[in-house]
Amino acid sequence: MSIFRKKTKNTSDNIYIKKSFSQCGEDILVDFIFKNILGKNDFTYMDVGAHHPYYLSNTALFYEQGFKGISIEPDPSLFTEIKKQRPNEICLNVGVLFDNDITESDVADFYIMSTPTLNTFSKEEAERLHTQGTYTIVDKKKIQIKHLHKIFDEYFLPDFLSIDVEGLDKEIITSINFEKYRPKVICIETLEFSPDGSENNKNINIINFLSGRNYSLYADTNINSIFVDKKLLKYQ
Numbered sequence: 001m002s003i004f005r006k007k008t009k010n011t012s013d014n015i016y017i018k019k020s021f022s023q024c025g026e027d028i029l030v031d032f033i034f035k036n037i038l039g040k041n042d043f044t045y046m047d048v049g050a051h052h053p054y055y056l057s058n059t060a061l062f063y064e065q066g067f068k069g070i071s072i073e074p075d076p077s078l079f080t081e082i083k084k085q086r087p088n089e090i091c092l093n094v095g096v097l098f099d100n101d102i103t104e105s106d107v108a109d110f111y112i113m114s115t116p117t118l119n120t121f122s123k124e125e126a127e128r129l130h131t132q133g134t135y136t137i138v139d140k141k142k143i144q145i146k147h148l149h150k151i152f153d154e155y156f157l158p159d160f161l162s163i164d165v166e167g168l169d170k171e172i173i174t175s176i177n178f179e180k181y182r183p184k185v186i187c188i189e190t191l192e193f194s195p196d197g198s199e200n201n202k203n204i205n206i207i208n209f210l211s212g213r214n215y216s217l218y219a220d221t222n223i224n225s226i227f228v229d230k231k232l233l234k235y236q
Contacts, residue, residue, distance in 0.1 A: 021060040024221035026187050030160055031061060033185055033218060038232055043184070045069040046158035048096055048148070048172065049165040051078055051117060053085035058162040058187055058224075063089055070155055072096060074110050074143045075119050090155060095121055096165070096172050097147040112139035118166055125167030148172065152181050163188040164224075170206050178213040182229055186215065190225040 020028045034040045047059040050071035054060045059069055063086050070090040073079045079093040095108055111126035113119050114136045120126050121143075129135045161183035163169055169189050188210075192201040207217060207225060215227040 019061070021054050021057045023056045024223055026058050026162075026221055026224050026226060027061040029219050029221075029226055030058070030185055030187060033226070033228060034159070037228070038184060040159065040184075043067060043159035044156060045160040045162065046151075046183075047071045048161070048163045049073070050082055050091075051075075051119075051164070053082045056117065058164070059160075060086075062160070068156075070151070070158065072151070074121070075112065075116065076141070078116060078119075092146070092151070093143075095143045095145040096151075097145050097175065106145065107142040108145050110141045110143040111137050112141065114138050120166035120168065122167035148176055149181065157181055157183065159184045161186045165189075170203060170209070173206055174209055184229050184232055185218075186210065186227045187224050188227075189223060190220070191223045 018028055022028070034043050043062070045059045045062050045067060046069065047057070050057065050059070050073040053063075053071075059071065063069060066088075068089070070092065071082050071086065072092045072094060073082055074093065074095040076093060079091060083091045095110060108121050109123065111120050111123065113126065113129060118129060118135055126137050130137050163172055163186070165172055166189075173186075173188055188206060190203045190206050192203065210227045211217065214230045216230045216233060217225055218228045219226040
């Protein structure tokens with residue numbers, strides 16, 4: 001599928017629309033970074049907290065281009081849908097290890113929310129949303145968990161890593177050993193969700209952490225921040 005579609009011509013100029021599946025065009029930004037800045041027309045991806053095969057997906061664009069990728073989705077129903085609609089990629093029905101007190105032999109409580117985009121392993125986040133009254137906890141499931149390092153070793157280290165895990169983004173990104181595992185580009189949610197949009201709290205800890213691991217903040221869509229390994233940039 002081409003990522004360009006010709007728009008109905010209203011003027012003498014040809015106008016094209018770039019197709020995006022992401023919430024705020026993050027996939028278009030990532031595509032630009034790889035192809036125009038890093039000079040890579042083909043790259044691998046990993047989507048931690050994939051949620052849906054296409055809706056608000058940061059990796060569907062790359063699946064459509066035939067790139068090699070992995071989707072990680074702990075919700076069994078959403079996992080089944082991803083497997084069905086994206087059969088040519090690796091899909092794992094696990095959670096990612098986020099707590100040093102939990103081992104890979106354990107399972108963790110996964111909270112299913114009334115709006116599936118807010119599903120989370122974070123009891124604190126689930127209860128915060130539930131207490132605010134707009135969303136409710138509708139189910140709780142025991143889900144097997146794996147450390148990202150083990151997934152990297154078992155499959156591959158992705159060129160592009162996308163993380164969106166509702167309340168545990170910091171815990172997961174800080175669990176990565178960046179001396180050994182360095183994705184070229186990382187997209188991670190850095191805005192705390194607020195039901196009415198009145199709060200606009202950026203998680204500066206994530207930004208500072210990745211900056212300290214020699215990643216450059218290339219773009220920010222307010223909801224997500226996109227980082228590039230500084231060693232790969234010609235300008236620094």
